[in-house]
Amino acid sequence: MDVHLRELRYFVAVAEELHFSRAAERLFVSQPALSKQVRALERQLGLALFDRRARTVALTPAGAELLPRARDLLAGWDAAVRAARGAGAAVSLTVGLQTAVGRDLQRSVLQSFRERGWRITLRLSGWDDPTAGLATGATDVAFLWLPVASGDLAVRVLARERRWVATAAAHPMAARPEVDFADLRDEPFVALPGTAGPLRDFWLAVPQRAGREPVVGVEAVAADEALEAVAAGLGVVLLAEGNARLYPRPDVAYRPVRGLPPAELALAWRADDHRPEVAEFVAAFPAADPATGG
Structure with a gap:
């Protein structure tokens, strides 16, 4: 059996x-x-x-x-x-990612650890796994967007960024330099899957809808999939300002949104994982200034 x-x-x-x-x-x-x-x-x-x-x-x-x-x-x-994972290497860590990180956050840190003989493996996860492998033990640390439901994780916020909206290039709001969230409430949205938990609600801006249910046009489990849906006119999607720069497309327009609190990008690890290599890796990333992004 x-x-x-x-x-x-x-x-x-x-x-x-x-x-x-x-x-x-x-x-x-x-x-x-x-x-x-x-x-x-x-x-x-x-x-x-x-x-x-x-x-x-x-x-x-x-x-x-x-x-x-x-x-x-x-x-x-x-x-x-x-x-x-550690066989043949002094230290081995698997790093989970939900989207491209960019922002000059991880490249130099990863390179410095590799130069010291650490074996760093990157593992991309879909939005249907909001812990990017931490919950199952598939990863040791992960770059995540907050909030995350699991109380078993510790997090260090690395960046706070204003939320933007992605629309089809021909969408009327693409002509505006900035968009009020109130004008987006009745738009169909590209949503994260239900398994994303509170992260789905965050990117649908549910707390800012005054009790009105969001209109979900389609669900997506990855950034490229979401942007394909946006370009096809199936909905709009909120994203962090830094990701608007990471995913340039001629058929998608990105605009800043007024009326929303910022998004938080964090480095996360299991709270009961006290290995020194995990602590050293986390310490290599400076925490964001609490005053930024408000």
Whole structure:
């Protein structure tokens, strides 16, 4: 019988939270998908792992017996992955990215660590994984846009930037030097997927809509995909000022938006990861001035 590590991670999250919705938020998956995977695990094992009641979830005796062993298996696998990554190099780190970072933030730092013999691997993640691999252990540190739902992460804000809007080049608002967010509220938006959690709401500017639901024209899981949708006239999308410069296109216009708080780009790592190489890597990036970007 082969059980996937993902199913064990799902089981452990539900067992620790004793609540399917909270576990789904922690894992950045939908609650129905999580329930389906746990049911599949129970069918494979031929055991009921949870006692599901109207408003509570409890471990069965079989679930309680499996929990510590599942934790050990996952911890052992994560340790094996870290050891494999470090083989042949003094230090090995995998860095997650959600979009191109640019802004002269990481190039010189990465180069200096590589010159010291560190093996730095870059791993690009879609917006459907707002932790860029940190939640699953696929990455050691990651450049992320805030907010991120997981309380298991520590972050250092590296940049605060005004939010801009991307429209099709022929869109009427492309003729304006600046756009009020109030004029964008009824526009169809290109949205991040639901698994992006609070990050989806941030880039839809939900808190600034005074209770009005955003109009979602289409969803996208990556910057290039979002901009293709914008160029095709399927919606507009908010983005950070620095990303407007990183993704120039003749068929897309970028304009600053009034009436929104700034976006925050951060370097994140697991709060319980106390390895000195992680601390050294994080310390190499200066934190943004709290007064910037307001």
